[in-house]
Amino acid sequence: MIVMNNSILPPPLWVNTEQLLSKMLEDLSEQKRVAVDTESNSMHAYKEQVCLVQFSSPHTDYLVDPLKLNDLSAVAPIFENPKIEKIFHAAEYDLICLRRDFGFKFANIFDTMQAARIIGYPAVGLDRLLGEKFGIEIDKRYQKADWRTRPLSQEQIHYARLDTHYLFQLRDVMEKELREKGRWRLAQEDFARTCLNGEPKHKENGECWEKFASRKDISLQDLTILAELCNWRDAEAEKLNRPPYKVVIDDLLIELAKSVPSHKVDLAGIGLSERQIRLWGDDILTAVRQGAAAPLVQRKQAKRQDEAVLRRLDKLKNWRKKIAQEMGIESDIVLPRPYVFALAENPPRDQYELETIMKATPSRVEQYGSQILKLLRGKDAD
Numbered sequence: 001m002i003v004m005n006n007s008i009l010p011p012p013l014w015v016n017t018e019q020l021l022s023k024m025l026e027d028l029s030e031q032k033r034v035a036v037d038t039e040s041n042s043m044h045a046y047k048e049q050v051c052l053v054q055f056s057s058p059h060t061d062y063l064v065d066p067l068k069l070n071d072l073s074a075v076a077p078i079f080e081n082p083k084i085e086k087i088f089h090a091a092e093y094d095l096i097c098l099r100r101d102f103g104f105k106f107a108n109i110f111d112t113m114q115a116a117r118i119i120g121y122p123a124v125g126l127d128r129l130l131g132e133k134f135g136i137e138i139d140k141r142y143q144k145a146d147w148r149t150r151p152l153s154q155e156q157i158h159y160a161r162l163d164t165h166y167l168f169q170l171r172d173v174m175e176k177e178l179r180e181k182g183r184w185r186l187a188q189e190d191f192a193r194t195c196l197n198g199e200p201k202h203k204e205n206g207e208c209w210e211k212f213a214s215r216k217d218i219s220l221q222d223l224t225i226l227a228e229l230c231n232w233r234d235a236e237a238e239k240l241n242r243p244p245y246k247v248v249i250d251d252l253l254i255e256l257a258k259s260v261p262s263h264k265v266d267l268a269g270i271g272l273s274e275r276q277i278r279l280w281g282d283d284i285l286t287a288v289r290q291g292a293a294a295p296l297v298q299r300k301q302a303k304r305q306d307e308a309v310l311r312r313l314d315k316l317k318n319w320r321k322k323i324a325q326e327m328g329i330e331s332d333i334v335l336p337r338p339y340v341f342a343l344a345e346n347p348p349r350d351q352y353e354l355e356t357i358m359k360a361t362p363s364r365v366e367q368y369g370s371q372i373l374k375l376l377r378g379k380d381a382d
Contacts (some may be wrong), residue, residue, distance in 0.1 A: 009161070009165065012054075012063050012161040013060060013062050013063070014063050014157075015063060015069075016064075016065040016068040017068075017069075021064070021075075024055065024060075024064070025074055025075065025078065028078050028084070029077070029081075029084075031084060032083070032084065033058075033087060033110075033168060033171075034056065034084060034085075034086055035055065035056040035164035035167035035168060036053070036055055036094065037054040037163040037164050038054070039051055039052040039054070039145075040097055040147065041146055041147050041148045043144045043146070044148065045243065046237045046238045046240070046241050047238075048097075049066075049148075050066055050101045050102070051066065051067060051147035051148045052064070052065065052066070052147050052152075053066060053098075054163055054164045055164065056161075056167065056168070063160055063161065066102075067150065073102070076105070079098070079107070080105050082108045085108050085109070085110055086109045086110070087112065087167045087171045088109055088110070088112070089111070089112045089163070089167060089170075090114075090126075091109055091111040091113075091194050092111075095109075095194060106194075107195055109191050109195055110174075110175075110191055111191055111194060112126070112129070112167060112170050112171055112174050113125075115174035115175070115177075115178055116174060117329065117330060117333055118178060118190070119174065119177050119178060119181060119183065125140075126163065126170075127140050129170060133169075133170060134166060134169065134170075138159065138162050139155070139159060142155065142156050186361070189360060190336075190361075193360050208230055208231075208234075209223060209226045209230040209231075210300065212250075212254065214299075218254065218258075220296045220297065220298075222254075223257070223296075223297055223299070224292075224294050225256070225288055226254065226257040228287040228288070228290045228291035229253050229256055229284070229288065230253065232283055232287040233247050233253065236283070247280070248272070248276065252271055252272060255271065256270060256284065260288055262285065262289075264285070267281055267285075272284075309344050310344075312344040312376060313340065315375050315376070316344060316372075316375065316376075317340065320334040334364075335364065335368070335372075339361075339364075342357050343357060343372065343376065347376040348372075350373075351369065351373065354372065
């Protein structure tokens with residue numbers, strides 16, 4: 001039975017001791033399915049971290065505090081157990097964060113967002129799906145909250161528990177619709193691919209000057225000054241543990257590089273606040289002077305792709321776009337990006353080679369294999 005009135009839900013269990021963690025794991029280890037989500041502080045820290053992990057069993061919602069618990073390794077068997085299905089919404093990012101911070105490995109997941117994309121929903125956010133299916137309202141303003149802050153407000157706690165509480169019901173609705181459309185096997189393959197182990201990806205909030213290098217409106221001299229400003233900003237952001245944009249936004253850095261200010265009064269004219277000038281005015285002017293005197297940086301030359309590869313890429317992209325429009329889904333559901341590039345760069349000569357390249361998704365080989373081979377063997381394919 002689905003409870004539609006959020007206010008009558010029993011309070012979630014706050015897990016911040018080893019004893020409570022053990023109690024939660026006793027419950028989760030006995031389940032065939034558990035729902036999972038995470039909250040991080042990417043908008044509020046130089047290097048983000050997982051600040052809350054939510055679990056739900058069919059009868060209890062748990063909020064695990066990794067800032068209080070020093071060791072979450074006891075949770076690893078839940079994620080690795082192929083007999084326990086882990087239900088996420090938008091699993092990829094959560095898995096990246098959980099791998100990065102805790103080294104977890106994963107088996108047997110169900111991603112309700114990916115399921116909705118495969119079905120063909122135009123809007124796949126959890127708030128939209130829960131509202132449409134069950135009349136549940138989620139206040140998404142807490143999505144970008146600072147989840148490292150303690151204590152969390154009652155509104156944050158309520159928001160966090162809703163991210164997992166209804167995933168069981170949503171998962172069953174999604175499975176039914178996937179089966180009705182004949183896409184259940186495809187979804188299972190995509191879920192399994194999401195679980196594949198890879199090196200944890202450390203998200204660096206402070207990106208270097210190279211992210212501006214492709215802009216035509218920035219000269220090499222501007223870019224050289226910008227490099228010094230970026231290095232200063234990243235060091236300051238790391239010291240303060242805040243995102244670089246909360247020190248100085250990109251647009252102002254670019255304007256500083258182009259204007260080459262020499263006095264603090266110039267900084268105000270460019271748009272820096274009194275507080276920024278008071279805190280960092282001297283450092284900014286020093287970075288500008290150093291950049292103006294430094295040897296010019298060099299833009300990386302983009303690797304020129306082989307013309308035959310580019311032709312195959314165009315063919316594959318145009319083909320999958322047409323199929324996607326006919327099916328009412330996004331084109332990457334027909335053929336995910338990694339396969340598009342793998343097939344374009346190493347076109348299979350036969351069915352065996354195609355199956356080798358796409359071994360993780362046999363349903364796509366069965367459904368589209370002959371079309372892909374024909375496409376890549378056609379005129380101008382090589």
